[in-house]
Amino acid sequence: MSIIPISFDSGTQVYTMHDQDNNHMFDVHISELPYGTNIDGTTNFDQIVVACKEPDCPVVSWHPVGGGAAPFDVQIMFLRHEFYEVTAGPEPIRAMVMALDHIPDNANTNEKITDVIDAIHERVTAMDGESRFALDDDTIKKLTVEFRNNA
Amino acid sequence: MVSAPEQQSALTTTFSNIANNVVSQLAAACAATDTSVALLSGTAASFPPAPFYVSCEYEVMWCTSKVGDSLSVQRGRDGTTASAHPSGAIVQIRNNAGLFLDAYQAIHDLDNGVSSGSALPADIAYTDKVQSFTNKTIDLVNGNNTIIGAVTPDPAQLVYENILNNGGFEEWGYSPSTTIAAGTPTSGVKTVNATTYWIMNSTNDSAFTVSRDTANTDPSNPSGTNALLNVNTVQANDAVTLYQLITKGSQIGLFDLNKLIASPLSLAARLKLVSGNISVSLGLTYWDTNTGAHGLNTPFTALSGNTYATLKFENQILISQSVIPNGIYQMQVALSFKGTGQVALDNVMLIIGAVASIYRPKILYRPIVPQMNHAVNGGFEVWQRGTTFNITGFTGAFSADRWQGGHSNSSGTLAITADTSNQDINAGSYRCAAVVVAGTTDAVSNAALLYQQVISTTQTEGGELRNRVFSFTMRVKCSIANACRIAIIDATNNVTSYSSYHSGGGQYETLACTGLLAYNCSNGQIRVLFEAAGTYYVDNAMLVVGEVPYPYVPLHPADELNRCFRYYEPGALKPWNGYGALGQQVSMWIYWKGWKAVAPTLTKVSAWTSTNINGGSLQISYNHPDGTNIMGVLTAAGAFSIGPSATVDWSAEANP
Numbered sequence: 001m002s003i004i005p006i007s008f009d010s011g012t013q014v015y016t017m018h019d020q021d022n023n024h025m026f027d028v029h030i031s032e033l034p035y036g037t038n039i040d041g042t043t044n045f046d047q048i049v050v051a052c053k054e055p056d057c058p059v060v061s062w063h064p065v066g067g068g069a070a071p072f073d074v075q076i077m078f079l080r081h082e083f084y085e086v087t088a089g090p091e092p093i094r095a096m097v098m099a100l101d102h103i104p105d106n107a108n109t110n111e112k113i114t115d116v117i118d119a120i121h122e123r124v125t126a127m128d129g130e131s132r133f134a135l136d137d138d139t140i141k142k143l144t145v146e147f148r149n150n151a
Numbered sequence: 152m153v154s155a156p157e158q159q160s161a162l163t164t165t166f167s168n169i170a171n172n173v174v175s176q177l178a179a180a181c182a183a184t185d186t187s188v189a190l191l192s193g194t195a196a197s198f199p200p201a202p203f204y205v206s207c208e209y210e211v212m213w214c215t216s217k218v219g220d221s222l223s224v225q226r227g228r229d230g231t232t233a234s235a236h237p238s239g240a241i242v243q244i245r246n247n248a249g250l251f252l253d254a255y256q257a258i259h260d261l262d263n264g265v266s267s268g269s270a271l272p273a274d275i276a277y278t279d280k281v282q283s284f285t286n287k288t289i290d291l292v293n294g295n296n297t298i299i300g301a302v303t304p305d306p307a308q309l310v311y312e313n314i315l316n317n318g319g320f321e322e323w324g325y326s327p328s329t330t331i332a333a334g335t336p337t338s339g340v341k342t343v344n345a346t347t348y349w350i351m352n353s354t355n356d357s358a359f360t361v362s363r364d365t366a367n368t369d370p371s372n373p374s375g376t377n378a379l380l381n382v383n384t385v386q387a388n389d390a391v392t393l394y395q396l397i398t399k400g401s402q403i404g405l406f407d408l409n410k411l412i413a414s415p416l417s418l419a420a421r422l423k424l425v426s427g428n429i430s431v432s433l434g435l436t437y438w439d440t441n442t443g444a445h446g447l448n449t450p451f452t453a454l455s456g457n458t459y460a461t462l463k464f465e466n467q468i469l470i471s472q473s474v475i476p477n478g479i480y481q482m483q484v485a486l487s488f489k490g491t492g493q494v495a496l497d498n499v500m501l502i503i504g505a506v507a508s509i510y511r512p513k514i515l516y517r518p519i520v521p522q523m524n525h526a527v528n529g530g531f532e533v534w535q536r537g538t539t540f541n542i543t544g545f546t547g548a549f550s551a552d553r554w555q556g557g558h559s560n561s562s563g564t565l566a567i568t569a570d571t572s573n574q575d576i577n578a579g580s581y582r583c584a585a586v587v588v589a590g591t592t593d594a595v596s597n598a599a600l601l602y603q604q605v606i607s608t609t610q611t612e613g614g615e616l617r618n619r620v621f622s623f624t625m626r627v628k629c630s631i632a633n634a635c636r637i638a639i640i641d642a643t644n645n646v647t648s649y650s651s652y653h654s655g656g657g658q659y660e661t662l663a664c665t666g667l668l669a670y671n672c673s674n675g676q677i678r679v680l681f682e683a684a685g686t687y688y689v690d691n692a693m694l695v696v697g698e699v700p701y702p703y704v705p706l707h708p709a710d711e712l713n714r715c716f717r718y719y720e721p722g723a724l725k726p727w728n729g730y731g732a733l734g735q736q737v738s739m740w741i742y743w744k745g746w747k748a749v750a751p752t753l754t755k756v757s758a759w760t761s762t763n764i765n766g767g768s769l770q771i772s773y774n775h776p777d778g779t780n781i782m783g784v785l786t787a788a789g790a791f792s793i794g795p796s797a798t799v800d801w802s803a804e805a806n807p
Contacts, residue, residue, distance in 0.1 A: 068805060074752070132749060
């Protein structure tokens with residue numbers, strides 16, 4: 001079992017997570033979800049680390065960009081996380097993500113949204129193959145609106 | 152012995168009647184031109200009835216009638232010359248040449264006529280007689296498959312194989328009665344299994360029930376049961392249909408449908424109108440991957456009377472010679488009904504041939520190698536995540552491996568437990584899933600269910616299963632009537648094929664359904680639905696390709712566990728020791744026991760024990776279907792170790 005996203009408050013940018021192993025529920029701001037670490041110590045942008053915030057709980061989940069245990073919800077989490085980083089993330093992470101997603105410095109909000117979606121889509125496909133990307137057009141439209149509102 | 156007049160009436164040649172010892176005399180002289188001669192009084196009685204040859208002196212005459220002692224005659228016959236005869240001349244029947252020549256000529260004409268065929272009698276339809284043909288070859292059709300006459304083959308001599316299964320409605324593997332309730336005028340087509348091999352559908356606000364019946368069996372063929380259909384169609388263009396699918400790769404061979412190309416098909420069904428006014432149409436349809444569906448139907452025919460009648464659809468070339476053989480993937484035989492009333496249906500027979508045959512049952516020889524179960528952990532034997540789960544609302548949380556659950560009512564709950572007391576023991580089960588459903592629960596907005604995703608967006612996981620018909624069976628025990636059923640759902644196309652409901656009899660029953668997961672399906676599921684609060688036991692799910700439901704066949708436990716490892720796997724850290732420098736990064740590989748469907752989420756579930764490792768630096772760096780990498784940074788130069796920590800230190804979860 002895993003720690004999986006249950007709900008998201010787009011106004012506060014806070015996720016409610018469920019630690020399925022211990023049935024712990026906790027809230028975490030999207031900025032508190034770090035990328036993983038490669039074996040050479042560099043940032044692994046294809047991994048998000050979610051640690052249970054319940055005191056003394058050791059459970060940590062390393063989610064891959066393909067979605068792993070929960071493809072639909074985890075891929076959305078990557079999209080939100082990526083968009084947060086390119087719009088409000090701290091340097092130098094923001095610059096690294098902008099470069100990773102091929103987003104120009106002068107890109108406007110719509111371009112950032114499109115580039116982030118395309119980038120995550122490509123990385124999902126690269127990891128798990130064609131058609132692993134689980135988000136349908138309606139979901140993408142809703143996320144686009146959400147991102148515009150938060151930009 | 153026949154009399155002479157009867158002989159004459161049966162012949163086309165007029166022969167002379169004859170008699171022995173016939174002699175008289177002329178009562179008066181006659182001229183050569185007279186056509187009537189008078190005999191002595193009272194002597195003509197010895198002459199036979201006309202016509203006959205009669206001789207007087209050297210002349211042979213042909214008597215055409217005899218009245219009293221007067222003979223009407225044609226003169227100068229049989230090669231003689233008409234001449235005058237005196238009174239008292241002898242008149243008698245002799246062995247004149249004409250008696251023999253007439254017979255010789257008739258035999259000669261008959262010989263020629265038989266040889267040329269002109270002397271054969273005209274075709275006669277013996278409508279009131281039974282005709283027996285022994286040692287005869289009877290050609291019922293000509294070279295163009297045109298039927299010569301209406302023929303009822305002798306069932307003892309002509310043997311056809313019924314292409315249809317359960318055409319006699321003797322098998323009722325689902326439920327003894329299945330109803331599709333009336334919807335709205337625009338609610339569309341609803342489909343459900345009626346009985347073994349037969350599927351029923353209804354359109355819009357039509358209602359349709361198919362029931363097992365023994366009170367209206369077909370008396371003309373041996374039959375134990377029939378199907379009793381309650382039909383109620385509302386819209387003029389709507390009908391309800393009972394149909395059977397014949398799909399390659401299941402009860403017939405992979406390319407057997409190709410054998411129907413350019414072959415005549417004949418369908419016969421026995422129907423009896425029990426009540427009401429109902430008309431019926433027979434139909435044959437096939438599907439081609441290149442060009443879609445192609446069908447032939449009879450017009451709707453009104454049923455009448457309260458006795459069985461045979462409806463036929465004969466000599467139909469359903470699949471033309473121009474069809475590309477390997478594109479044919481499915482064929483359907485359908486009976487569609489319109490109207491309101493009750494119909495008894497029995498003994499449906501489909502043959503390859505130009506003339507419909509009387510019913511014969513088909514015995515299906517199941518393959519020796521059992522079908523592969525496409526439901527993972529169908530027996531609910533593998534519970535790697537635990538044995539007790541409580542699900543509130545529709546979370547899709549996993550319980551037994553590969554089985555997810557949810558309650559459409561956000562406050563509704565499912566308590567799912569690995570149960571070793573109520574399993575389907577007759578099938579050799581060790582565990583089942585006990586499901587306790589609570590909260591407001593119904594069939595629509597508050598439905599509760601367990602489900603398994605068979606096809607997802609990930610093409611490598613189930614992609615090859617698309618565009619196939621599946622049959623899904625499951626063993627269910629409950630004590631609530633009409634509350635539990637199973638389904639195959641193509642969520643992409645919003646098509647659901649349901650089984651009938653469990654009767655609520657408190658015993659295990661086999662529920663079964665058959666449905667198509669279409670070529671574009673990206674979310675194909677099998678489901679067991681709980682439509683009322685209560686306790687249910689589910690076990691032995693079997694999902695096979697084809698329209699034939701198959702009894703559950705377990706995998707070897709090792710194989711089943713390996714299947715489950717593909718999606719979920721818990722593990723313990725292996726002892727790992729070494730030496731290193733301060734700040735040195737060390738790493739350890741973990742290889743999964745089973746190659747994952749996708750890159751998994753790895754979850755650390757215990758406090759990993761370590762020495763000389765910065766606990767905060769313990770990370771996994773690598774999500775991959777075949778394994779991962781755990782790394783850490785030494786806090787001092789010298790020996791370090793990681794794990795083991797607990798029975799389960801991590802889990803890898805990969806859900807396509």
